[in-house]
Amino acid sequence: MSKINALRRCLLPCITPPTNPTTASSTTTGVSKKRLSTSLRDDIDVQDSASSSASSSEATSFSTAVDSGYLSPVAAPQRPSRTMVIGTLFGRRKGHVWFCVQHDRLSVKPLLLLELSITTSQLVHEMDSGLVRVALECPTRPELKSCSLKSVPVWAMFCNGKKSGFAVRRSASEETRVMLKRLESTTVGAGVLPCGSGDLDEVMYMRASYEHVVGSSDSESFHLINPDANSAQELSIFLLRTSS
Numbered sequence: 001m002s003k004i005n006a007l008r009r010c011l012l013p014c015i016t017p018p019t020n021p022t023t024a025s026s027t028t029t030g031v032s033k034k035r036l037s038t039s040l041r042d043d044i045d046v047q048d049s050a051s052s053s054a055s056s057s058e059a060t061s062f063s064t065a066v067d068s069g070y071l072s073p074v075a076a077p078q079r080p081s082r083t084m085v086i087g088t089l090f091g092r093r094k095g096h097v098w099f100c101v102q103h104d105r106l107s108v109k110p111l112l113l114l115e116l117s118i119t120t121s122q123l124v125h126e127m128d129s130g131l132v133r134v135a136l137e138c139p140t141r142p143e144l145k146s147c148s149l150k151s152v153p154v155w156a157m158f159c160n161g162k163k164s165g166f167a168v169r170r171s172a173s174e175e176t177r178v179m180l181k182r183l184e185s186t187t188v189g190a191g192v193l194p195c196g197s198g199d200l201d202e203v204m205y206m207r208a209s210y211e212h213v214v215g216s217s218d219s220e221s222f223h224l225i226n227p228d229a230n231s232a233q234e235l236s237i238f239l240l241r242t243s244s
Contacts, residue, residue, distance in 0.1 A: 080215045085111065087210035087222055088183065090203055091120040092195075099237060100176070101210070101222065105184055108177050112150050117157055117165030120204055126160060132235045134159050136167050137242050140218075149220050149239045183207060188227050217241075 086105050091097040097120055101112040116134070118126075126132050136155035138144060144152055155167040172180075175195075182193060183205065190206040210222040218241035224234065 080213050082214075083212045084225075085210050085212045085222070086187070086207065087224070088180075088205055088207045089123070090179065090205035091123075092201065092203055093120055095120065097123050098170075098176075100172075100180070101212070102180070105187055105207075108172075108180055110172055110176075110180070113170045113172055113176070114155075114167050115170050116167045118159055122159075122164075127235070129160075130234065132160065134235075134237045135240060136238065137240045140241055140243050144241070149218070149241060152239075152241075155239070179203060179205075 086102045088100045088102070089097055090100070097116045097118050099112070099114045099116060100110045102110055114136070118134075123132070135158040137158070138149075138152045138155050151169075153169050155169075157164045157167045179193060179195075186207055188208050191204075193203040193205060195201050195203050208227065209225045211225055213221045213223065215221070220239040222237045224236065226234075
């Protein structure tokens with residue numbers, strides 16, 4: 001019996017492989033790591049789903065606020081348009097000054113023709129200071145609110161900040177068309193056109209290129225482009241539709 005027990009103790013290790021603690025622990029660790037990775041992946045998926053839901057909810061809330069009027073989209077400011085035109089100031093020596101705007105020097109029909117209340121001698125006196133700013137204002141009356149500024153019939157006139165009467169929009173008469181025809185060859189310049197037998201009938205004129213700036217439907221302006229870089233002469237005419 002003792003021999004059998006001794007043989008059993010010797011042969012048992014050969015029949016049954018020994019259990020390796022390192023392998024067991026390694027297997028257990030691998031299982032636990034695998035379970036841990038799966039858990040982390042599930043947590044990340046849940047967080048991504050929650051983030052997407054939050055973003056969608058914020059976008060929906062913003063759209064609802066805009067549609068309901070709580071938030072209004074900010075519109076980009078309108079950029080002013082700038083074009084080049086031909087501007088002519090003319091008038092008889094003792095008469096009023098006229099301002100004529102044309103697309104070019106060959107167009108007989110003016111874009112804008114205004115008779116200003118200031119006289120030719122007064123304009124020459126103002127130009128001696130080197131700066132002339134003429135502001136023409138019209139109130140926003142219902143009958144004038146929808147029309148273009150060039151169609152306004154009467155303007156309140158201010159010359160260098162001083163009230164100077166009114167300006168009136170005119171249609172080109174035959175005399176005006178003849179004068180513009182005589183100035184077709186002139187792009188920039190100033191002079192006198194004889195139109196009668198005496199000096200009082202002579203028409204003084206000053207023609208130059210102007211920058212036409214359209215700021216909005218209620219504001220336009222014409223700025224003299226001085227061909228002489230050494231001259232400090234500035235002349236601007238503003239058309240403004242006021243709220244009062």
